[in-house]
Each structure stands twice: as structure tokens, then as C-alpha cells.
Amino acid sequence: MPKIQAATVAEHRAMQRKAILDAARDILAQGGSETPSLAAVAKRTGLARSSIYQYFSSKDDLLEAVIVDMFPRWAAYVAARIEEESAPADRALAYVYANLHLVASGEHAIARGLAVFARAEFLAESSKVLHDQLRTPLDEALVALGCEDPGAMGELIQAVVQRASLMLESGILSEDRARALTRELLEPYLRSS
Incomplete structure (x- = not known):
């Protein structure tokens, strides 16, 4: 099991969710052709793609x-x-x-x-x-x-x-x-x- 990077699991999940949303926002803000896919967001956050699915289903x-x-x-x-x-x-x-x-x-x-x-x-x-x-x-x-x-x-x-x-x-x-x-x-x- 990966280590959490906050005082509580709930705080860790909130931090991860925010990082995922921020990565999606960054991709969207660039205005290029990169689709804000879960794989692209995972790459930007340094999370495994499977970890993204714990927060978002699609x-x-x-x-x-x-x-x-x-x-x-x-x-x-x-x-x-x-x-x-x-x-x-x-x-x-x-x-x-x-x-x-x-x-x-x-x-x-x-x-x-x-x-x-x-x-x-x-x-x-x-x-x-x-x-x-x-x-x-x-x-x-x-x-x-x-x-x-x-x-x-x-x-x-x-x-x-x-x-x-x-x-x-x-x-x-x-x-x-x-x-x-x-x-x-x-x-x-x-x-x-």
C-alpha cells in the first residue's frame, strides 16, 4: 500500500483529487490537441492510471x-x-x-x-x-x-x-x-x- 502524504487518509485523498483536477486544468489551459484523458492526467500527476480511477470513473x-x-x-x-x-x-x-x-x-x-x-x-x-x-x-x-x-x-x-x-x-x-x-x-x- 502506498504511503499517504498527509496527516489523514481523507486529507491525502483530497490532495490527490486536487492534483488530478489541477493536471486536467493544465492540459485544458494549454489549448493544444492533447486530450485530457485519464492516462495524460495520470502522467502529469505522477500517479498510476489505475490510481486515477479511484477518483474518477471516466x-x-x-x-x-x-x-x-x-x-x-x-x-x-x-x-x-x-x-x-x-x-x-x-x-x-x-x-x-x-x-x-x-x-x-x-x-x-x-x-x-x-x-x-x-x-x-x-x-x-x-x-x-x-x-x-x-x-x-x-x-x-x-x-x-x-x-x-x-x-x-x-x-x-x-x-x-x-x-x-x-x-x-x-x-x-x-x-x-x-x-x-x-x-x-x-x-x-x-x-x-
Whole structure:
């Protein structure tokens, strides 16, 4: 029996599971053609492939665990940045900046990899939940600004975030430049409301 590398078996299993998820995330973030298979993940973690099966029954099971781990953290990060602001305009900009930061830090690359390799039904369902969680505080900020159609305006702001994200990921913009440009575009509307 292999030695555990933590104070308890439960802590050891949690560490191993995290290492497996991190390896899958790394493979997805690279955006190459390497499939985040259980064999590839085992190789990255230094575990035997059979050991991976103690945590995940299939590649789909592993990728769904990545989604379940990643999406709530994304939503929590954005919500926390929004909560740091009190003025509605600042809250809306915090939404934009938080999402751009996550893209710049590589989180969106993982989501793109999931779009290629994860089961479409599970990803679509989870993405909708994430989208709704993210949009709620933005919509609330837009309502506080007096926006007549916060849903449509939120979609337009999201389109700006998506385009800036593509420019970030392609290396056209740095995170600071993306923030500056989105602020220049959105702030006149947000401050005039």
C-alpha cells in the first residue's frame, strides 16, 4: 500500500483529487490537441492510471468535476469583486474587470478546452447556471442605475467583455489595456445614468 502524504487518509485523498483536477486544468489551459484523458492526467500527476480511477470513473467524470470545481469559483470571484464596490457604476465596472482578470489569468482557456472535450449537455447546463449567477449582480447594478432594459444592456456589456477577452487571449491587449479600453467605452454610459 502506498504511503499517504498527509496527516489523514481523507486529507491525502483530497490532495490527490486536487492534483488530478489541477493536471486536467493544465492540459485544458494549454489549448493544444492533447486530450485530457485519464492516462495524460495520470502522467502529469505522477500517479498510476489505475490510481486515477479511484477518483474518477471516466474522462467525462473528470471533466465534469473540473466544471463543478471551476464555475462556482469563477462566480464567487466576480461576486466578491462586485461586493467591494458600493456605487452602481463601479459595481458594473467591477463585473467587467473581474471577468477580464480571470481571462488574463488563464481561466477562460480552461473553459475553451472544456468546450472541446466535455460532454456538451453537462457543459451547457453548467454554463447557463454560471452565466445566470454572474449576470445577477450586473443586472442589479444596472437596475440601480435606472437602466430601462437591464437584461439587454447586460448582454451588450457582456459582448464587450467577450470581445475584450478574445483580444486578451490573442495577445492584442494586456489586461491593463483591456481594462482601460472597456472603461473608456462603458464609463460614459455608466456615469451618466
